[in-house]
């Protein structure tokens with residue numbers, strides 16, 4: 001479960017808080033669509049949830065762990081163990097193959113390495129399985145990711161997020177480069193894996209037409225509304 005209470009976050013040199021959330025709870029396995037105008041703080045919230053941005057005020061607890069109580073190093077470790085991320089630009093290493101990019105998801109987490117090995121003997125075997133499950137054919141798995149289409153790269157990023165069964169998947173506009181049909185198909189594939197591993201999904205998008213696919217929609221107000 002993710003639980004936020006009395007969260008206030010103000011970026012340096014900003015006159016008003018970017019985020020003010022009194023209370024928000026996301027249950028295990030829930031798939032949430034996070035929406036809001038540009039600048040409303042969606043990426044800021046994801047940074048707080050993943051522990052890349054330290055909490056200033058209030059509390060954020062992920063899987064029962066209060067992030068404010070962890071040092072930066074411990075938050076990094078917590079993220080590596082429990083949170084899979086998919087970003088708009090995918091953050092793949094272009095000179096590595098899809099298989100190598102996906103195994104990187106376990107690189108900083110013995111826990112995820114163990115889970116991948118428990119499932120399929122070796123991390124690389126689990127990477128191969130996930131890439132196939134997300135729709136990437138065997139003939140693409142050893143090429144350099146820079147040779148793949150945007151849609152194929154997105155599947156590699158998703159496989160990397162899922163490897164080692166992190167409990168939470170955070171996706172920041174992962175479908176913005178895709179056409180409408182491909183977007184829905186990608187979300188369906190994403191949900192297939194999330195349900196298999198009972199992962200909680202927080203998905204940010206500007207595209208409100210996708211919200212009906214999710215269990216719940218959370219809208220952040222614009223900064224002007226929030227500061228009134």
Ligand SMILES: Nc1ncnc2c1ncn2[C@@H]1O[C@H](COP(=O)(O)OP(=O)(O)OP(=O)(O)O)[C@@H](O)[C@H]1O
Nearest residue numbers: 011012018036037038039040041042043044045206
């Ligand atoms: N690293 C940063 N340093 C200073 N201010 C920042 C930083 N990141 C975000 N902000 C500010 O916080 C506010 C919210 O930005 P954020 O990126 O969280 O919004 P968003 O809802 O994700 O926007 P978008 O939909 O355009 O991606 C903006 O005013 C932005 O300038």
